[in-house]
Amino acid sequence: MRMNRLQSVNGSSAAALSDLEEVLDVAELHVVAGEGADLKRATALAAQMLRALGIPECEDGKTPHRLVLGLAEMTAGLHVDPTRHLDTDFDAAAADLDIICVPDVDFWSLCEHHLFPFQGTAHIAYLPAAGGRVAGLSKIPRMFLDYAHRPQLQEALGQQALDGLVSKLAPAGAGIVIDSTHQCMAARGARAHRASMLTSHTSGLFAPGGSHAELISTWAMALVARGRGPGGGRATAPGLTPVGTGAMRSDGGPRDSQ
Numbered sequence: 001m002r003m004n005r006l007q008s009v010n011g012s013s014a015a016a017l018s019d020l021e022e023v024l025d026v027a028e029l030h031v032v033a034g035e036g037a038d039l040k041r042a043t044a045l046a047a048q049m050l051r052a053l054g055i056p057e058c059e060d061g062k063t064p065h066r067l068v069l070g071l072a073e074m075t076a077g078l079h080v081d082p083t084r085h086l087d088t089d090f091d092a093a094a095a096d097l098d099i100i101c102v103p104d105v106d107f108w109s110l111c112e113h114h115l116f117p118f119q120g121t122a123h124i125a126y127l128p129a130a131g132g133r134v135a136g137l138s139k140i141p142r143m144f145l146d147y148a149h150r151p152q153l154q155e156a157l158g159q160q161a162l163d164g165l166v167s168k169l170a171p172a173g174a175g176i177v178i179d180s181t182h183q184c185m186a187a188r189g190a191r192a193h194r195a196s197m198l199t200s201h202t203s204g205l206f207a208p209g210g211s212h213a214e215l216i217s218t219w220a221m222a223l224v225a226r227g228r229g230p231g232g233g234r235a236t237a238p239g240l241t242p243v244g245t246g247a248m249r250s251d252g253g254p255r256d257s258q
Helices: 013-023 026-030 039-052 063-074 082-087 139-148 154-169 213-228
Strands: 089-091 100-111 117-127 133-135 173-182 197-204 241-243 247-249
Touching: 039 063, 063 100, 082 139, 082 154, 100 139, 100 173, 100 213, 117 139, 117 154, 117 213, 133 154, 139 154, 154 173, 154 197, 173 213, 197 213
Parallel strands: none
Antiparallel strands: 089 133, 100 117, 117 173, 173 197, 241 247
16 A cells, blocks of 8 residues: 555654655745744644544645645735735715725635634725725725635634725725625535525715715625626626726716826
8 A cells, every 4th residue: 555755743753854854845834824833833733633533645746745835825914914905095075985896816825713614795985084095905904805815704704804905995995895705604513505604894974874885785686696606797887887897986976097
C-alpha cells in the first residue's frame, strides 16, 4: 500500500519538520497568513485530521498543504484593515450629491460555524454628505472583499462593511444588500441546494423612515431579482439610471465614475 510522505508526521518533531519541508512552500503561505501563524504545525495537524477521518491524500502528498493554503487565503482579511482602501477619496461637490451605487460585487466567504464557503453578490450604495467625501469606485469592492475574506456570518459581513464605509466617508445615507448561497446548508444538513439568504443593512437617509429608504429598497430588490432571473441584464429602479461601471444618479443625469 502506498504511503504519502505526510502520513508519518505523527512521529518525532524532527522527522515531522523534515517531511513537511519537502512539501510545504512556507513562503507561499506567508503571503496570505498573518504574522505568528504556525503553518508547519497547521499542515501537520491537517494531515492528522485527514487520516483520522479516513480521507486519502492525493498522489503527491500535498493535500494537507493545499488545505492550509486555501484556509489561509480565504481568511486573509483577518490580518488587514479593510477600511484602509477608503483612505483614497475625493471631494464631493455640493451640487452633485447623488446616490453612488456599486452593484454586483461577487464574493466568497467562509461560514464561521462550519468553515464551509458561502458565495454571493453584494450591492452597495451611499449618498455623499454635503461637503463630504467620495471613494474611488474600486475601493468599495476592495473594502467589502477584505471583510468577506474572514470567517463570517452573512449578517455580520453586511454590518461590518456598512460600518466601515460610514466610519470613513460619513455619508448622508448608505446601504448594503447581500444575496448569497451557503454550502453549509446546500452541501450538507438540509441539502437545500436552491435556497439562498438575503440580508440588508442601511443607515442615515437610507434607513427605514429616511427620505431615500423607499428608493434604495426598490433599487436593491430590482438588482436581486435581476440576478436571480433568467438572462441577466442590468435592472433599473424608478429614479435611478445606471451609468458606466456602477455610479448612478437619482435624477437620471450623467455622472463620471471614480
